[in-house]
Amino acid sequence: MGYTFDFGAVFDRAPELFWGSLGTLGLAVAGMILALAIGILGVAARTSKNKLVRSPAIAFVEIVRNTPFLVQIFFIYFALPLMGIRLNPTATAVIALGINGGAYAIEIIRGGVESVNKGQVEAGFALGLHKADVFRLIVLKPALRAIYPSLTSQFVMLTLTTSVCTSIAAYELTSAAQRIESDTFRSFEVYFSVTAIYLVISSLMMGIFALISRYYFNYPTR
Amino acid sequence: MGPIGENELFFLLQGLKWTVLLAIIGFVGGGVFGILIALVRTSKNGFARFVSSGYIALFQGTPLLMQLFVVYYGVALLGVDVNAWIAVAIAFTLHASAFLGEIWRGSIEAVPKGQTEAANALGLHYISRMKDVVLPQALKISMPATIGFLVQLIKGTSLAAIVGFIELTRAGQIISNQTYRPLLVFGIVGMVYFIICWPLSHIGSGLEKRMAKAVR
Numbered sequence: 207m208g209y210t211f212d213f214g215a216v217f218d219r220a221p222e223l224f225w226g227s228l229g230t231l232g233l234a235v236a237g238m239i240l241a242l243a244i245g246i247l248g249v250a251a252r253t254s255k256n257k258l259v260r261s262p263a264i265a266f267v268e269i270v271r272n273t274p275f276l277v278q279i280f281f282i283y284f285a286l287p288l289m290g291i292r293l294n295p296t297a298t299a300v301i302a303l304g305i306n307g308g309a310y311a312i313e314i315i316r317g318g319v320e321s322v323n324k325g326q327v328e329a330g331f332a333l334g335l336h337k338a339d340v341f342r343l344i345v346l347k348p349a350l351r352a353i354y355p356s357l358t359s360q361f362v363m364l365t366l367t368t369s370v371c372t373s374i375a376a377y378e379l380t381s382a383a384q385r386i387e388s389d390t391f392r393s394f395e396v397y398f399s400v401t402a403i404y405l406v407i408s409s410l411m412m413g414i415f416a417l418i419s420r421y422y423f424n425y426p427t428r
Numbered sequence: 429m430g431p432i433g434e435n436e437l438f439f440l441l442q443g444l445k446w447t448v449l450l451a452i453i454g455f456v457g458g459g460v461f462g463i464l465i466a467l468v469r470t471s472k473n474g475f476a477r478f479v480s481s482g483y484i485a486l487f488q489g490t491p492l493l494m495q496l497f498v499v500y501y502g503v504a505l506l507g508v509d510v511n512a513w514i515a516v517a518i519a520f521t522l523h524a525s526a527f528l529g530e531i532w533r534g535s536i537e538a539v540p541k542g543q544t545e546a547a548n549a550l551g552l553h554y555i556s557r558m559k560d561v562v563l564p565q566a567l568k569i570s571m572p573a574t575i576g577f578l579v580q581l582i583k584g585t586s587l588a589a590i591v592g593f594i595e596l597t598r599a600g601q602i603i604s605n606q607t608y609r610p611l612l613v614f615g616i617v618g619m620v621y622f623i624i625c626w627p628l629s630h631i632g633s634g635l636e637k638r639m640a641k642a643v644r
Binding site: 209268269271272273274275276277278284285288362366367368369370372373380383393397400401405408409 | 610
């Protein structure tokens with residue numbers, strides 16, 4: 207096969223990969239914050255009794271969850287300028303990530319809200335608990351614990367999805383990889399190394415989320 | 429600006445053909461390897477379990493786009509002269525096998541232990557126990573998640589566009605560049621994906637609700 211691996215070419219560009227990784231994390235965190243905001247507002251709309259409010263929210267969730275992120279980001283990238291909004295690729299990427307993650311967040315959060323047992327709320331009041339305590343202890347914490355696993359794995363997935371933002375030339379790890387590849391022609395070495403970096407990033411995120419859950423939700427379930 | 433005529437729609441349709449083919453190959457290939465991975469993951473051999481869980485963690489912890497790139501250039505390094513289409517198909521098969529393997533592992537473990545014990549008590553050996561007792565029940569349990577992953581896979585094939593493979597999204601990109609009508613073209617492309625994925629999602633969530641009722 208006569209091919210000699212040369213990871214040195216990749217090592218020489220390590221600073222770019224570092225800044226690219228920060229770009230990825232930045233996109234992920236900003237996208238997550240927007241997704242959470244859309245998720246919380248969306249749940250209110252999605253569970254509204256008013257059909258005129260509920261239907262658009264349902265349509266939003268269904269459309270976003272049944273089309274590819276790449277098509278969504280292209281659509282947003284070309285639609286925003288037509289509405290007179292000119293944003294740089296990074297801002298466009300955050301909006302696309304927020305909209306995509308938001309649609310999933312709506313369904314996850316809705317599941318958590320619906321999982322709260324009404325009888326337990328009534329029992330809380332019957333025990334003479336304060337309204338704030340009922341909300342904090344009986345509604346919020348169990349609901350958070352119910353949605354925590356799916357919400358955090360959705361966040362990790364969103365972080366991996368940021369790689370697609372290279373298609374509109376947003377600044378992140380994959381676009382850094384593509385630049386290095388076109389300079390060095392070390393395609394396999396570059397993408398192999400960058401895949402490893404993504405694995406480290408997502409493993410770290412999962413570890414941190416697991417630690418938070420152990421610290422915050424460490425009381426027995428049943 | 430150019431019009432979107434018959435030629436353009438025909439080009440999109442040809443892209444759609446590759447999207448569907450890629451999804452089918454990924455799903456079938458991933459299904460075959462996925463079953464193996466699920467069986468290894470639930471086996472008694474600790475080393476085999478360790479290797480298979482590493483495989484799953486690798487594919488679930490890295491972006492699909494990177495997997496496409498690595499397989500695409502990795503296959504080229506092996507010296508075999510394969511075209512882009514085979515490389516992409518291999519990548520989707522590997523990707524799908526990891527996800528389906530994990531889904532089916534969960535389903536196998538969700539089959540009540542008593543079933544395995546009863547099969548053992550009846551003197552069934554491993555193959556018969558799995559094939560006749562555990563897997564049929566696991567398959568039923570896994571249906572909603574399996575269909576959900578199929579939707580993810582269909583959407584994921586769009587990433588083949590970034591490695592230069594002409595499927596639906598790439599076809600849309602090309603036509604958008606030719607006609608300068610990005611909104612219309614990507615609107616149509618998105619609608620086509622929606623028409624394929626939405627019924628599947630609906631079937632998946634329908635099954636899920638039915639099973640939740642059955643359990644209650």
